[in-house]
Amino acid sequence: MPLPFLTADRVFEAADDVPLPHDDRDRWRRPYRPGPWRVGVAALALLLASFVLFAAVIIAATAELTSAGVVFALALLVIAAALRLLRMGVWVSARGLRHVGFLTTRTASWEQVASVRTVQQPVRWLGLPRTVQGQALLLGRRGDTAGPVPVMTTHNADFLGRVVAFDRAADSVEAWAEEYGPR
Incomplete structure (x- = not known):
């Protein structure tokens, strides 16, 4: 049985000679795969949601339906948070660059983008207040x-311990900015 998710690296590496290996450039896409930290936290949240949903079914069968409804709503909130966590990151298209956070989304058209560059600077470790020396892709408007x-x-949930993946993703975003940015 073929497992296409195991061959994703090989397909991506085969397309490395082309800077923008996408057919539909108007579609928003993330130029990298979500990192293991992000996927792991989302998986644990979905596991927790399954237990909460199971608890909602037990409460509905044995107690009041309003209590089960509250627990069911809590499970839906956890599922929505896990899906939003997986959606976080940088997205690009021919229209611009989109930075999706947990609660906010900021979109800059390529005409608004002044520079996209990689610099060495102190960065936040997994979004926490602690800073460490690393690389950051900076967006100047x-x-x-x-x-x-x-x-x-290099120290966010997508690239912690994956410096090569960060370099590849930063190069890809810079290639999008070079192709679609103002001349």
Whole structure:
């Protein structure tokens, strides 16, 4: 039985000679796979949601339906949080660059993007207040006085311990910016 998810690396490496190996450039896509930390936390959240759903069924069978409804709503909230966690990251298309956070999404059209570059700087470790030395992909917008903001780092949930994957993803985002950015 073929397992296509095991061959994803080989397919991606075969397409490395082409900077933008996508047919539909208007579709939003993430230029990298979610990291193991992000996927692991989401999997644990979904496991927790399954136990909460099972508890909702038991409560519905033995107690009041309003109590089961509250527990069921809690399970749906955990599932929604897990799916949002998997959706977080940097997305690109011919229209621009989108940085999806847990609660916010910021989109910049390529005309608004002044620079996309990789720099060595202190970065937050897994989004926590602790900082470590690492690399960050900075997005600079035209007319933004706050300066460039990091959209990806080597120590976030997607790239912790995967420096080569970060380099590949940063190069891909920079290639999108070079192709679609203002001349």
